[in-house]
């Protein structure tokens with residue numbers, strides 16, 4: 663009986679929570695003028711409404727610069743309202759780190775703000791945005807109500823620009839996707855890496871080029887940053903998240919290549935035991951399965967090709 667009442671209470675509470683569709687947005691100060699809204703290290707669900715991603719903002723003398731608009735229209739609206747209410751300043755610019763849906767589907771809230779992205783990201787949003795939207799609707803439900811694709815309207819170019827007293831460097835990279843934009847604030851030492859870096863959350867690879875990704879990590883590692891805001895997972899004050907992401911990607915590639923060379927099939931590679939050091943990484947097992955399905959078929963075909971004749 664007691665159990666039944668508890669179940670009923672839980673159902674009522676979660677229904678009430680879902681009805682309000684309020685994302686739990688709590689600005690975390692990570693450096694002077696710099697805040698992060700940290701998402702959960704989970705997969706998309708009807709409970710988290712897609713808030714599984716980190717977005718950030720920099721409060722400059724001229725107004726606020728936002729990094730990524732989140733997974734839905736509701737998110738973008740709540741994010742912008744929170745920023746403008748707590749800072750008393752207007753948002754003057756939005757940067758989109760890449761074309762994955764959890765990072766840009768809040769764009770509707772920023773239709774009257776310049777929205778910067780790399781050309782490859784814009785292309786990806788154009789080509790896949792509608793599919794992403796219906797997929798997220800399926801996974802998170804009504805949190806997505808009214809969400810549609812709003813594209814970036816400005817091209818982000820590599821270079822440095824001072825905005826309201828903050829010297830911001832935009833860095834054009836790739837590897838997680840064909841267009842990955844990192845933003846480095848030289849004034850505060852904060853690096854927004856987008857999804858080139860994951861912290862204690864397994865990297866996702868549906869559009870990955872692992873070799874390019876590893877090169878981009880080298881570039882990020884060489885920057886004199888004090889704080890790093892990864893695309894997913896906790897903010898850090900050291901290079902550990904970069905090293906962990908590199909370690910994971912290298913292990914993943916070795917596992918896949920060895921599997922292909924040894925003639926394993928996809929299911930067998932998916933059963934590869936997780937090394938001890940990745941066991942505490944969120945979603946390591948499910949992301950391995952997804953990565954095998956994304957990356958293994960190409961490697962398998964490569965390993966079946968006859969070795970190139972010596973000339």
Ligand SMILES: [Zn+2]
Nearest residue numbers: 760762838857
């Ligand atoms: Zn991503």
